[in-house]
Amino acid sequence: MASGLGGQVLRRSFQRSVGGPWNYVGGRRCDPTHATAPFKVMAPATGREEVDRAVRSAKDALPAWSKLSGRERGQKLMEACRIIRENLEDISRLEVQDTGKPIWEARVDIGSCADALEYYGGLAPAIVGQHIPLSGGSFAMVQRRPLGVVGGIGAWNFPMQTCVWKVAPALAHGNTFVYKPSQFTPVTAVTLGEVLTSAGVMDGVFNVVQGEGEAGEHLCHHPDVAKLSFTGSVPTGSKVMAAGAGGIKAVTLELGGKSPLIVFEDAQLENAIKATLVANFLSQGQVCSNGTRVFVHRSIAKTFTERLVSATRALKIGDPMAEDTTVGATIHEEHARKVLGYLTSAREEGAVGDLEGGWYLSPAVLTNCHDDMKVVREEVFGSVAAILVFDSEEEVVRKANDTLFGLAGAVFTRDLNRAHRVANEIEAGTVWINNYNLYPTEVPFGGYKHSGVGRENGTTVVEAFTQTRTLYVEMGDVDAGPLYVE
Numbered sequence: 021m022a023s024g025l026g027g028q029v030l031r032r033s034f035q036r037s038v039g040g041p042w043n044y045v046g047g048r049r050c051d052p053t054h055a056t057a058p059f060k061v062m063a064p065a066t067g068r069e070e071v072d073r074a075v076r077s078a079k080d081a082l083p084a085w086s087k088l089s090g091r092e093r094g095q096k097l098m099e100a101c102r103i104i105r106e107n108l109e110d111i112s113r114l115e116v117q118d119t120g121k122p123i124w125e126a127r128v129d130i131g132s133c134a135d136a137l138e139y140y141g142g143l144a145p146a147i148v149g150q151h152i153p154l155s156g157g158s159f160a161m162v163q164r165r166p167l168g169v170v171g172g173i174g175a176w177n178f179p180m181q182t183c184v185w186k187v188a189p190a191l192a193h194g195n196t197f198v199y200k201p202s203q204f205t206p207v208t209a210v211t212l213g214e215v216l217t218s219a220g221v222m223d224g225v226f227n228v229v230q231g232e233g234e235a236g237e238h239l240c241h242h243p244d245v246a247k248l249s250f251t252g253s254v255p256t257g258s259k260v261m262a263a264g265a266g267g268i269k270a271v272t273l274e275l276g277g278k279s280p281l282i283v284f285e286d287a288q289l290e291n292a293i294k295a296t297l298v299a300n301f302l303s304q305g306q307v308c309s310n311g312t313r314v315f316v317h318r319s320i321a322k323t324f325t326e327r328l329v330s331a332t333r334a335l336k337i338g339d340p341m342a343e344d345t346t347v348g349a350t351i352h353e354e355h356a357r358k359v360l361g362y363l364t365s366a367r368e369e370g371a372v373g374d375l376e377g378g379w380y381l382s383p384a385v386l387t388n389c390h391d392d393m394k395v396v397r398e399e400v401f402g403s404v405a406a407i408l409v410f411d412s413e414e415e416v417v418r419k420a421n422d423t424l425f426g427l428a429g430a431v432f433t434r435d436l437n438r439a440h441r442v443a444n445e446i447e448a449g450t451v452w453i454n455n456y457n458l459y460p461t462e463v464p465f466g467g468y469k470h471s472g473v474g475r476e477n478g479t480t481v482v483e484a485f486t487q488t489r490t491l492y493v494e495m496g497d498v499d500a501g502p503l504y505v506e
């Protein structure tokens with residue numbers, strides 16, 4: 021490592037993480053007044069003060085950070101990428117401790133954090149304005165300016181990745197940031213703070229405040245926060261949007277889903293089975309874009325289901341730190357009980373399946389499902405795949421779109437025309453053809469309908485994290501028309 025600093029800091033972070041949760045304000049870990057107490061006893065007033073302090077820190081850092089050139093900012097993000105890659109194992113283990121997801125998945129998640137920092141580090145110098153020639157030699161210059169202080173709020177399923185997807189583009193474009201992680205996964209956002217500081221990002225550019233919804237709510241209403249970027253549930257997203265409306269703030273929302281995965285009779289079956297596992301059982305099913313409504317053509321339904329059930333039985337549930345574990349633990353007991361509740365209601369409504377439970381939940385494949393079941397209509401956010409049999413293309417498109425959500429979807433077929441025809445009919449922000457749950461940083465991600473507003477990733481976020489300032493330059497005399505008589 022060039023600086024040597026990142027590794028030491030991160031190793032210390034790894035050792036100390038258990039003692040958290042910590043805030044990260046002004047370039048250092050802070051011992052919040054509630055540091056070692058459970059969140060339940062945190063005084064709301066204290067939480068508000070901590071949000072205020074973090075926003076002040078971000079506001080103070082804004083002029084210096086936004087005046088750096090895009091290339092200078094980009095170099096620091098690239099250095100942060102390098103530190104993450106060099107410490108990938110330690111950070112992945114922190115993520116496992118916090119989430120219960122298996123270590124092999126955490127390595128993929130943390131690798132994608134490095135990718136996002138690399139991508140936006142590279143993009144930063146390319147964010148430039150426009151020159152617009154006008155009549156008589158006059159012209160306009162359109163500058164791309166940062167929005168100011170961004171408030172980010174995240175869910176618990178991909179703690180560091182969710183944070184980096186927001187922070188990397190925001191910082192690349194000259195904004196500063198205050199992030200509130202989920203109370204259930206407070207650790208790796210702070211680690212990101214230490215990575216950014218080690219990479220030369222100035223103190224105060226990125227800050228973390230811990231707390232429950234109250235802290236997030238205060239952040240959303242803070243008058244000095246110009247933009248809100250939220251990942252979480254639909255009801256909370258609606259509250260965040262309302263807070264944004266009150267303060268005329270730009271809002272990006274990444275919310276839930278109930279996505280269709282459609283397998284036609286001519287699909288390459290093994291790929292469709294593998295993708296169905298990826299679309300349902302990653303991160304214990306706690307993935308917003310999961311293809312939990314698995315539509316299978318009647319002619320292959322029996323074979324497909326048998327092979328899927330056999331592949332599901334082969335998954336190894338257990339200690340998330342163990343190299344051979346494929347499925348880890350549900351985030352917390354209350355959520356595990358919620359997932360089990362959906363399984364019970366599915367059984368009452370006629371579904372058939374392996375319904376074993378516990379905090380380590382066995383992934384479930386439900387057959388005999390129909391479109392009106394609770395488990396088919398609502399987001400379970402657990403390892404529950406519902407198989408729905410269909411007969412025609414028209415029928416499956418209609419049923420696939422019969423949902424309030426619109427985050428993702430997939431089509432499995434060898435027929436190129438049908439693949440595109442059906443994909444174009446799916447009302448969702450992402451449709452995979454012959455694959456599932458891939459999110460390269462270069463590609464925009466986000467939802468239609470109740471699944472969200474705006475997009476993350478790709479170059480589309482340039483609009484989300486900047487505003488334009490137009491300079492009109494008059495090269496001739498002012499033409500006031502009849503208003504001015506010589």
Ligand code: NDP
Nearest residue numbers: 174175201202203232233236237252253256274275276308
């Ligand atoms: P929640 O909506 O309950 O919480 C998300 C975040 O919002 C948490 O940090 C929470 O704090 C905070 N929060 C709670 N109340 C408020 C408020 N009034 N104002 C501001 N912030 C608030 O979602 P979960 O954490 O339970 O995450 C699961 C949900 O997230 C699922 O529905 C899933 O679909 C969605 N999700 C969407 C993704 C996407 O990209 N589309 C990706 C991942 C998840 P705290 O919990 O600490 O109280």
